[in-house]
Amino acid sequence: MSVDTDTHGSAGSRETFEDVDWEQVDDAHRSLSLKAIIIASIYTVFAAGVIYDYVIKTPGTDTIGTLGVNLQALDWLYILTLLSILCFVVVPLYENKRMTRYYWRQFRKNKAAVISLIYLGIIFVIGSIGPRFLDRPTVNPSNAYQPPVFMSVEEWMPVECAGEVSGGRCHGTWAHPLGTTHEGKDILVSVIYGMEVSMQVGLIAAMITITIAAIVGVSAAYFGGWIDAVLMRYVDIQITFPTFFLYLMVVYLYGGSLFSMIVIFGLLGWGGIARIVRSEALQRREEEYVLAAKNAGASSYWTMRRHLLPNVSNSVITAVTLLIPGLILFEASLAFLGLGDPTVPSWGEVIASGRDDLQYAWWISTIPGVFLFFTILAFNFIGDALRDALDPRSEGSGE
């Protein structure tokens, strides 16, 4: 079949809608885009890694023997989370530069949020790199109660003052810039390890939650009928389920572990957000643009992915920015209560270890507490700014 020539006489050699030969389009091999191939291969490599670690390699040995790297289940989950953030947040932001610049201009208006973002970026980078190079804080009774640098305590407090002793007081040193705990663990190193723990808790649980909540909420709203009924009744049941006691039972049976905590709270904590997503998506489904997409021949997946999901993202982001600090705080509380993973030096654990010494050694609880406080505050500020920035109807839009 011949292709139309430019009979209408509009601008030059540009292709027009009349030129599209749909027969050819139909016959054309539907090749996947480069991006889809790259994303698929990234996940394939990830899956291969997991299979190798759990099926192929000899149990009990390191994942990568020569480098001495041994990845645990939690690490694999964290890698998956970071890959997903890369593929579904960073890459789209990079691809839609105009949109990104626009969101950034909006986001920038909130100074507190910008500072929060920088702060969280630093926490993330230090928390990711630090534990690779620093040894875990070890128990060293002779090194206990060292004060932070520039501070001093009564001479009798530390068993052996690491720093200079003058005027009956022990001064802090750069060997332990943030001091040590009653067990002699370096607080700076503990805090750095705690950063990784907090990021893992917040990001992994949030990824699990968002993924499930968005899929369940959007499908329930889009399909309606019995799919909606089944999914939402399940959510009702799940919300009444006492997750905390399930976790206690797991702690009792198998001992506390960060992995089980994240998985339990991630897999059972999405009900509320799914409800929000559903109610929001229900409204969107009635909009004419959904009908317009159907009229264009779009599939259900397309409509949900391209129309419903972006339009419920406001509520999802709001909910998630409340969820992440909540989870971090929750992990800290559990660790504080001694229900956390004893092998993981989390902020909550350090805070708890300084509980009895508040009177003499305030820094043990206070310093990780300050990090916890600012981390949670930062997430809240960022959530606030994102909500404003992502609303396309907010003023000062466009060019």
Next chain:
Amino acid sequence: MAGRMRVGNRSGQPEVVDVSNRAADRRRGSSESDEPLLSVQNLKKHYPITEGILSKEVGRVRAVDGIDFDVYPGETVGIVGESGCGKSTAASSLIRLEEPTEGTVQFDGEDITEYDSEEMKAFRRRVQMIFQDPESSFDPRMSIGDAIAEPLTVQGLTDKGRRNEIVADLLERVGLSASDADRYPHELSGGQKQRVGLARALSMNPDMIIADEPVSALDVSIQSEILSLMNDLQANFGLSILIISHNLAVIRQICDRVAVMYLGEIVELGRTDEVFANPQHPYTRALLASIPTADPNDRGMGVELTGDVPSPSNPPSGCRFHTRCPEVIQPEGYEFDQQTWRRVMDFRQKLDDGALNVEAIREMLLTEVDEYETTEEVTTAETKVRLRDEFDIPKPLSDPQAEAVLESAIENIVTGNEDEARDSLATAFATPCETQSPVLEQTASGQTASCLRIENELPPTDLEQTVRSD
């Protein structure tokens, strides 16, 4: 099947010019021999009313209840009717945006109600829709370039560069600039958005566009711009257009033929000029009479529809319009003035619906007349007078026999025997309109209409005369 996708396939000739010529021919009313592009037969869309956890069906909303019409290539057909008559449902179910309950829709000779999802997707390229509300028909998170390209993308045009070129070209053709592609819907005005809506519909190079109230959300000045743009595009691309509107001025401006809908049925169908010049159905006449005119001496025809639009879940028996028809046929044996007859029918209708509240009338009298202390003291005579006043029924009626029937009925109502009154009125004042359903048939003036007056060749009423003299 892909062979049907091209505009050029309708004829072997260089198509654009040829089709627009044919469109022009069509507008001049020639070449009736062509096959219709779209042929709708007995299309029904019922929404079930369900109850309980087992969703037992307890009733149906008959939004569209058996409509037939054709649209020829290059032709503009309008569907007109008041809100809730089912015209938008007709549009969306005929292209299966909602699955029709019954009926067939032939497009280019193939029944699209039989299509599977793959065939349906291909069919979507040939018929595109323009939506009523420009605010809600664009995704606020999608740039208008992406919105226009959406049909192209979902239909498999994966090359972004090609899509961008097509979008730029389309934007310019509908009177916007190519750089607008990056803007978001909230940055455009209503008129601009509707232009984008046209661009989106055109992007598939369709054979037909269905426009559901395309201009009703726009300012009058912008309305005519959009309509003339639609006209130009139709002439350029030989499109068929089905336009849904409640606005008769819009229909008159751009339609070749018009179908008038009432409560899910087409009551009149014909060439626009014929329908407007010589309306055959009382409903069409009432609609036309409701158009305001610029002549200050023209006080209107006094044709005013009484009562509410009946619910499509329980449409009236017989002719669906009989509950409101100003020209409802009079029973034999009585002599009514047509207007009085309509009022008596309103009174009967209200009584049948159980909406006649004698107690409320008594209470009204109680507040107006100081002497009464309680509603029991209100006299029967006064209540009866007030009841008549409520419906503007003169006392006595000109026909003594009718007066006797009515008076005894009112007496019965006031004394509480509503059932008896209902029965006696139903037997005495029966009209064929409430039992017989009219069918669409050819009228003398060219169009088809469904009215018992036409079927039974009854003379036009005095009311009708007034309208005609306009």
